[in-house]
Amino acid sequence: MVQHCAGLPLAIVVLGGILATKNNSLNEWRKISDNVKSYLKKSKNQRPDDVLASSIASSKQKERDGGEIAEDVAESYLMELVESSNIRSLLFFNEFFPEEALEKSLPLEVLNYVKEHEDEVCNPLVCIFMISRAGTSCLKARGIWRYMFNNFKLLRALNYEITRGDHSVGFKLPSDIGNLIHLRFLSLKDLKFSWIKLPSSLGNLRCLQTLDLRVGNYEIHVLNVIWRMEQLRHLYLPFMCKSRTKLMLGTLRKLLTLVNFNTKNYYLKDLINMTNLRELGINFPFNFENFNEKELGENPFIIRSKYLHSLSIITQWLILSIDPRHLAHLLSSCTSICKLSINYARISKLPEYHYFSSHLAYIRLLGCEFKEDPIRTLEKLPNLRILEFESSFEGKEMFCSAQGFPKLESLILGAYYNLEEWKMDEGAMPSL
Template identity: 60%
Template sequence: MVKHCAGLPLAIAVLGGILATKNNLLNEWRKISDNVKSYLKRGKNQGPEDVLALSYDDLPPYLRPCFLYLSHFLKYYEVHVDRLIQLWVAEGIVSSKQEERDGGEIAEDVAESYLMELVERCMIQVRERDVATLKVKTIQMHDLMRDLCLSKAKQENFVFIVDRPNASSLSMIRKVRRVSVRKFFSIQCIKSPNIRSLLFFNQFFPDEALEKSLPLEVLNYVKEHYDDCCNPLFWILMILARSIRRHKIQGICRYMFNNFKLLRVLSYEIITRRTRDLFGGWKLPSGIGNLVHLRFLSLRNFEFQRSKLPSSLGNLRCLQTLDLRVDDRIHVPNVIWRMEQLRHLYLPLRCKSRTKLKLGTLRKLLTLVNFKTKNCYLKDLINMTNLRELGINFPFNIENFNEKELGENPPIIGSKYLHSLSIFTYEGLNIFTFFSIDVIKRSCSKIDPRHLAHLLSNCTSICKLSITKVISELPEYHYFSSHLTYIRLICCVFEEYPMPTLEKLPNLRILQFERSFGGKEMFCSAQGFPKLESLILAELYKLEEWKLDEGAMPSLQRLEITRCLRLKMLPEGLRFITTLKELKIESMPKAFKDRLEKGGEDFYKVEHVPSIIFQNILR
């Protein structure tokens, strides 16, 4: 059979994927061999492309729409699995009606199993896995497999792809149910009232389209005088340009909201963000409330001209996914509580101070991101008994907190399924830029350690914890879930490094310290970190000495040290860690590197390590 693959690795892998799905190996493999030969005889080219086509024909009926759905996405596009699964469920490709009350699989779990079948058949490629759970995080398609997907999607009229601005054939869009927009076009060309999904990978009305609507002299004048705030002519022309753009966008939205009443999916994802929006953002019309059948709504990266969402959003009672992650500070009306079918809710990074949301009715919620006690009610979390992922955006405060005894305080989290918790603060600072410890201390508000301890004591099942900039000390280790496998601490300001707490966690596999500050010394005791496999120490600017007892980190496989400029040397105890397979030293002084090379003072500590990588060594 391999000879029919013409030496193409993808075709061989796909053929292997087909064979791997068969139970009775000998008989089934013989049938596949015969089918391959007969199938190829029908084709004209009889090349490896026919083997790929056979892989599609071999798919069970429930997997075919899952595969064809990938035709929505652009070439080389890394598809986030969470988002893909949400789209499958919203479109009914994987039905939420399959769920059972008594411990049955939820639709997202079924969808994930479908995705893994496509992976095992080698029809999609895994690009990234979650470091904590090892589940697939992003996927991509091989060029040839993507060509097959596009061809089959076109044959079955599965999706119409707008990939050119001059689309004269768009007047033919009458029966299509799905449209994927890669280039700007006149949406009024879509004449189908039965359209079910619209995915935009470009702006509704980009600046390029506006530039064609205005005289070249006007555009050039606006661009040349953009920083001239006192020029009255500039402001007149700018207001004119914004007015034209706003009028065009309002027309697009009115047409969508009035004509696509059966729409289930409306997704807006800009692939490349501009550094600044030259002609300003726009207002979301209240007509959005007409789309009462909507299951999936993503407004991520919208650039709003007005900082208020319409209250008509409350009409969208069927919504399962709502993504409001925008950079602007906006007001969200208190209508989300009406969307009782919501499963995934992504709130804005920053809300207006008057925003106060009741979320206690969202009992089906699986994902909640950017939750703030300032804009939401903490008590509502107890009703979300199915919650799996929670992202808390500072501030986080517990009202009526009993300072004497943590155990006397009412529980915060009502879900026993919560596996991922992140706590961070968004205060306009770029955390990926180097700041001195004084700047970080001045800029960061802190979460009360007692509140953090009480929160963590409620999260008995989490395996993944990420904290950014909001703590000065960690609670005692017994407040942490014993299931924790991954911890990431970013820009935290500790008085001392919290190794004595963390090293007691029995199942911790991955630990990342990034841009966090503590004392000058860091110490890891014997038998500490029994299952730690990966340790990253990045930009710990105060760290001068690291001590590691013999017997510590007995399972460590990968160690990365980046820009810890005051660290003089690696610890002596490192030579006892025989499991270490990779050591990466990046952006460290040359003197540090010289000590680790063959003939250097510290080479004996790492000579047993198979792979030692030096990158961007500083002079």
């Protein structure tokens, strides 16, 4: 990297200062190496506004070029703030907000609105208080929702999450939510709906970048409107989705995170268009019914994102089977993943090691019920460092060869009640 400094002492000092603040991980140093020119622009001779302008311009160019994206830049800035030794303020926000303080802070028009609707609920002020922090037990008072949705039209982020100890019976999400056309962030995580059908007006939220629909453990009816949210970057689908037809997601080309995807409610081929995907979470069922045997033999990639680093496959309640051929086909499409998690998916055997990404550093296998010893495959992964292997083998004997697990540092084993013997050749797991 010194060659980029052109022999200038100040440039070398600046670069050295940047490297000194990093955590010495290979990933961090590679980022600096790839972007050293933009870092060198941040010299002490520049004014803060110049540095900010150049960093914004360079980050936008990287995103256009398909490299580092806004989330990566933001994370690097946050890490720089965390390592600042001259911090001036540290704020802690208490979980509970006194009701009398809340009442004084509310706008007069809100208080008047509450007084006018006192007959509709026992205490509307308590409703607003519960919305603010303590819980959602009074959210069924739809008047409060409608007031917010019709008067806070410039709202950018709306986060409703159930809190511990909240046993609300549920509520209906008003269609007025479609008025919040400037929303970037919407979370309905763990909420309990008395009306399981979400309003079609959700499709009006075209500016959404994050949508979390992981409501309670029951089926929720989602209409085919998500495809209209083309700015989405992070999409968390319901644990169980009820829909008459499959929902289209192929227009969501900017997605970075997709969680709870399955082939019952969504089209498998839509994954092909998500070329920026970083994290993919698959829920059951997951089958290749859209591909015939000939197409599977030709090995068409169903995932074309070269940035995908995390893949998880999980079933929430029942242990279901996955065809080893389908798993092999999926893994062969994920050429850059470094993290793999498979939970409670019954698989007779693991695919051969060449189907796995050579970048894999972390693997978690829980409740997979393998019939054949999976160690013979896992030990060949060249960069595997962490293996969590629990309740996933029904056989009596496992074997690890002398060259097995060359970089494994951490191993967790558990719940192997049938296992009688594990043979280890000398020289196996040298880094454990």
